Amino acid sequence: MALDKATVAHIAALARIRLSEAELDPLADELSHILTWMEQLNEVDTSGVAPMASVMAAGLPMREDEVTDGGCRGETLANAPRTAHGFFVVPKVIE
Amino acid sequence: MSDPSLLALTLAEARDGLAAKSFSARELTAAYNDAVSEIEPLNAYITPTPERALAMADATDRRLAGGEALPLDGIPIAVKDLYCTKGVLTTAASHILDGFHPTYESTVTDRLWQSGAVMLGKANLDEFAMGSSNTTSWYGPVENPWRRPPERQMGDNRPLVPGGSSGGSAAAVAARGALAATGTDTGGSIRQPASFCGIVGLKPTYGRCSRWGVVAYASSLDHPGPLTRKVRDAAIILRAMSGHDPKDSTSAPLPVPDFEAALTGDIRGLRIGIPKEYRVDGMPAEIEELWRQGVEWLRAAGAEPVEISLPMTKYALPAYYIIAPAEASSNLARYDGVRFGLRVEGDSLDDLYELTRAAGFGAEVRRRVLIGTYVLSAGYYDAYYLKAQRVRTLIARDFVTAFEKVDCILTPTAPSAAFAIGEKTEDPIAMYLNDVFTVPANLAGVPALAVPVGLSNDGLPLGLQIIGRAFDEETVLRVSEVLESAAQFRCLPSFVAGGGR
Numbered sequence: 323m324a325l326d327k328a329t330v331a332h333i334a335a336l337a338r339i340r341l342s343e344a345e346l347d348p349l350a351d352e353l354s355h356i357l358t359w360m361e362q363l364n365e366v367d368t369s370g371v372a373p374m375a376s377v378m379a380a381g382l383p384m385r386e387d388e389v390t391d392g393g394c395r396g397e398t399l400a401n402a403p404r405t406a407h408g409f410f411v412v413p414k415v416i417e
Numbered sequence: 418m419s420d421p422s423l424l425a426l427t428l429a430e431a432r433d434g435l436a437a438k439s440f441s442a443r444e445l446t447a448a449y450n451d452a453v454s455e456i457e458p459l460n461a462y463i464t465p466t467p468e469r470a471l472a473m474a475d476a477t478d479r480r481l482a483g484g485e486a487l488p489l490d491g492i493p494i495a496v497k498d499l500y501c502t503k504g505v506l507t508t509a510a511s512h513i514l515d516g517f518h519p520t521y522e523s524t525v526t527d528r529l530w531q532s533g534a535v536m537l538g539k540a541n542l543d544e545f546a547m548g549s550s551n552t553t554s555w556y557g558p559v560e561n562p563w564r565r566p567p568e569r570q571m572g573d574n575r576p577l578v579p580g581g582s583s584g585g586s587a588a589a590v591a592a593r594g595a596l597a598a599t600g601t602d603t604g605g606s607i608r609q610p611a612s613f614c615g616i617v618g619l620k621p622t623y624g625r626c627s628r629w630g631v632v633a634y635a636s637s638l639d640h641p642g643p644l645t646r647k648v649r650d651a652a653i654i655l656r657a658m659s660g661h662d663p664k665d666s667t668s669a670p671l672p673v674p675d676f677e678a679a680l681t682g683d684i685r686g687l688r689i690g691i692p693k694e695y696r697v698d699g700m701p702a703e704i705e706e707l708w709r710q711g712v713e714w715l716r717a718a719g720a721e722p723v724e725i726s727l728p729m730t731k732y733a734l735p736a737y738y739i740i741a742p743a744e745a746s747s748n749l750a751r752y753d754g755v756r757f758g759l760r761v762e763g764d765s766l767d768d769l770y771e772l773t774r775a776a777g778f779g780a781e782v783r784r785r786v787l788i789g790t791y792v793l794s795a796g797y798y799d800a801y802y803l804k805a806q807r808v809r810t811l812i813a814r815d816f817v818t819a820f821e822k823v824d825c826i827l828t829p830t831a832p833s834a835a836f837a838i839g840e841k842t843e844d845p846i847a848m849y850l851n852d853v854f855t856v857p858a859n860l861a862g863v864p865a866l867a868v869p870v871g872l873s874n875d876g877l878p879l880g881l882q883i884i885g886r887a888f889d890e891e892t893v894l895r896v897s898e899v900l901e902s903a904a905q906f907r908c909l910p911s912f913v914a915g916g917g918r
Contacts, residue, residue: 330787337746337790338753339783340771349787352845356788359846360735363804366811373806374813376637377623377862377887382666397520403760410755413766 323357325350419448421915424593428492428650431596435481435491442481442491446474446535449493449595452914453537456594459560459912461585463498464506465538473535480533489657490533495595497586498539499546500526500641501630505536509632510544510554513777514758523630524662525599525641532657537595541585544779545749546606546634549851551584552838553781559584561614561835562592562910566876575837577877580610580851586644587614593914597645597654601631603638604737605831605855608867608882611644612830615869615878615908617897618644619651620855622888623862624669626655627662635744636667638737638859648868648898652676655890671888679891680898685719687896690823694730695854697832704829704879707871711827711881714903715896723823727815732808733857738849739792739805740860745782746789752777784845813861816884825896826884828854830867834877854882864890866897870904878908 327346330353334341341349395408404411423445426434434440450467470493477491501507501519508514522530530536543553551559561577564570579588583600587610590598600607602620611618619642626641633639643654656676662668691712696705712722754760754773761772778786792801819826832853841847858865865884873879881900885893909917 325791329791333787333791333794335771336794337786338750338767338770338774339778339786340775349784352784353788353791356738356784356845357791357801360739360801360805363732363735363739363808366729366732366808368804368807368811371807371810373803374810375806376667377813378667383670385663394520400520401517401757403754403758412755413763413769415766 323361324354325357419451420444421448423448424452424915427647428596428645428653429647431492432489432653436486438481442474442477442535443471445491446470446493448915449537452594455914456562456589456592456912459562459588459592460557461541461559461589461592461594462495462538463508463510463541463556463585466505466536470535470537473530477533477535487533489529489654491535492533493535493537493596494529495537495540495586495589495598496526497542497583497598497600499542499601499632500599501632502526502536502539505539507539507632508556509546510542510556511777511779511782512555512759513752513773517757521630524627524664525631525658528660529657534657540589540598543582543584544782545632545745546582546601546603547745547781547785548581549605549609549848550578550841551581551610552578552842553779555779558838559588560838562588562912563615563835563877564911569875573837575839577835578613578838580613580835582606583644584610587611587616587618590614590644590646591616591910592912597643597650599658600642600644602640602642602859603634603741604859605852607642607644608855608865609831609851611867612869612878612880613835615906615910616644616646617648617651617869618642618867619655620858620865621655621659621890622669622864624667625888625890626658627665627668629662629664633748635741636748637744638741640859648866648894648901649677649680651866652680652894669888674891676890676894679895681895682899682902684715684896684899687720687825687892688823689715689720689722689896690725690819690826691722692725692727692730692826692828694727695828697853700829700832703873704832707879708827708829708881711870711900714900715827718899718903720896725819725823725826727819727857729808729812729815730857733812733860734849734853736805736808736812737852737856737860739801740809742785742789743793743802744789746786746793749782749786809860812857816861816863820886825892828882828884830854830880830882834873834875834879858884863887864893866893868897868901869906870900871906872908
């Protein structure tokens with residue numbers, strides 16, 4: 323699969339990574355090269371094979387639905403670059 | 418002045434020496450603190466913690482005086498800087514985690530401290546554990562303590578990579594700058610650096626060691642585990658690292674065996690699988706020869722080599738390099754400039770996210786996040802991601818079928834010895850090929866151990882890998898120790914703290 327510049331720009335927007343115009347072409351080449359290499363998987367017949375998301379055969383365990391932590395606002399905010407009044411601070415999102 | 422002769426002890430010997438009061442934990446830790454300073458040119462540590470180490474050693478000495486030694490009391494170890502350590506800078510070797518001081522301790526390191534181990538510091542790694550050479554770290558590359566001997570350099574005396582991603586852990590243990598280290602292995606990140614540095618690396622079964630508090634790369638493939646100088650040392654420390662953890666829903670609710678007790682030296686009658694698909698094109702003859710030698714060693718010890726087939730082997734790498742980046746693109750979404758680490762201000766929230774992530778992620782991390790985003794995006798999800806997950810089912814099935822016939826599998830660990838820093842950086846796929854023998858065990862979740870067995874023609878360490886059944890680390894360790902004894906690998910790197918006495 324050959325990716326074009328526009329596709330790379332679209333993926334980068336989805337991934338929330340800013341790319342400069344000059345970075346798009348080299349990245350398109352690089353990612354196309356990797357994706358082409360991955361396409362050797364198409365040689366494998368996987369019809370009727372279930373996808374494996376985890377090696378855990380038993381699936382996820384259940385537990386009682388109860389509160390197990392909380393009351394740790396200070397710890398939660400301790401590493402934030404900007405806080406105010408016990409909240410994370412972000413640029414204004416509502417006009 | 419500390420006593421450098423203490424650095425030559427294995428973990429088992431140090432434990433026994435402490436118990437016999439031949440030396441104190443403070444003396445042992447002081448020797449290692451000095452060693453950590455001495456190996457600084459290797460850049461194996463991001464954050465040494467010498468004062469904390471001495472305080473922990475003093476606590477050990479008080480326990481020893483009271484006759485209540487813990488299983489790892491006084492054992493100085495390095496912690497891969499992917500494990501969150503409460504109050505101690507934790508970076509994942511990424512710019513984006515600048516200044517991050519966790520307010521909690523990872524389960525595995527917590528268990529180690531509860532067992533009396535001493536923290537020497539946080540070890541360097543590839544950024545977010547993405548790499549096979551420890552050259553993607555924001556804190557600079559780690560250097561392998563091994564160099565080609567002068568007569569083998571042919572005019573090339575460039576420093577070598579320690580492997581990756583647990584390169585700092587491996588270099589520190591090999592250069593006697595730590596008695597053991599924690600690592601993580603997502604596609605070979607414990608075993609390949611262990612092989613490049615001439616030490617032992619163990620990736621346990623998925624679910625054996627809790628992932629809680631370990632910075633996530635690819636959650637279904639990440640395995641915490643140890644790097645040590647000897648197989649016995651790996652057995653000892655693995656026991657302390659293992660066990661069910663309710664905070665990790667994929668942690669196995671199984672009892673933890675006494676792994677050291679499994680080292681009986683008796684492998685008579687065990688069937689050892691030799692997978693024909695691991696004879697890959699372009700593999701150096703010396704690695705093929707060492708593998709054949711390994712088969713003979715195990716046969717001489719009474720095991721029965723059996724040729725087996727793992728037909729999906731060649732598809733493990735491309736499947737891995739779809740699944741791992743897909744999971745990474747999701748896991749790394751949390752680095753947003755809002756809750757921790759680096760923040761680059763922007764006019765809008767999206768600007769803030771995009772500028773922070775552009776500045777904070779290195780080239781390889783960015784590449785994998787973009788690949789992962791692509792294979793998960795609308796229109797490509799089935800063709801890449803689901804396809805890779807179906808191939809993963811077949812790879813896991815290969816192992817299930819093989820383990821109906823054999824008790825464990827013997828393969829080379831890596832397709833080459835350590836290469837120079839700066840090599841293989843132009844083509845990402847050339848770098849990915851380092852993981853060709855190690856990735857299948859991650860996809861299947863089965864335990865695998867790398868043990869050093871010989872030197873290449875260039876005078877650099879080479880390893881063999883033992884792969885076992887899920888939750889049968891005991892057989893893996895037992896067979897590995899027999900290989901280790903037969904190989905008599907006693908070579909030291911060219912640069913060793915304390916002068917290698």
